[in-house]
């Protein structure tokens with residue numbers, strides 16, 4: 001078993017915790033993006049940091065039938081979903097299982113008691129729907145709001161599919177997202 005951590009302090013803490021727990025995986029301090037060839041092939045590759053791209057090196061270093069699990073998202077937001085990909089014939093493919101659960105942040109986590117005590121509390125009557133209705137001004141070579149609307153209509157037109165209906169395929173040429181059917185994918 002091998003684990004890769006880029007932050008030397010976190011890697012050192014992991015080494016110590018693992019030793020105390022009686023576990024002895026190889027702890028590599030470095031960039032996990034390239035995997036870790038000396039330990040390959042792996043039956044399972046599990047990422048615990050958000051990915052925008054699944055590196056092909058991971059596919060190459062996974063045994064046939066092996067599984068890659070990683071929180072994955074686009075560059076347009078931070079709402080990642082868990083990708084579960086099965087590797088066969090140099091291609092990793094599979095669906096998203098669910099959205100990544102984010103730790104609940106409470107008001108008191110970032111506002112001191114002193115600040116909270118002196119604050120005025122009120123309730124707004126502005127709804128989210130009202131907030132998003134209005135005029136938009138677009139500049140530059142792309143009409144981004146038009147693209148957002150088109151993407152929203154595409155999504156609503158397909159019954160507002162949840163992440164479980166989407167999947168990801170990674171091959172030597174890049175990564176592709178699909179809805180329902182891996183054969184109908186688009187690059188990202």
Ligand SMILES: C[S@@+](CC[C@H](N)C(=O)[O-])C[C@H]1O[C@@H](n2cnc3c(N)ncnc32)[C@H](O)[C@@H]1O
Pocket residue numbers: 004005006007010030031032033048049
């Ligand atoms: C959410 S924390 C998870 C920490 C720990 N692995 C765990 O599961 O509890 C994400 C970790 O990924 C590490 N990380 C981010 N990018 C990395 C990379 N390219 N290679 C290796 N580690 C990376 C960060 O330093 C951070 O410690």
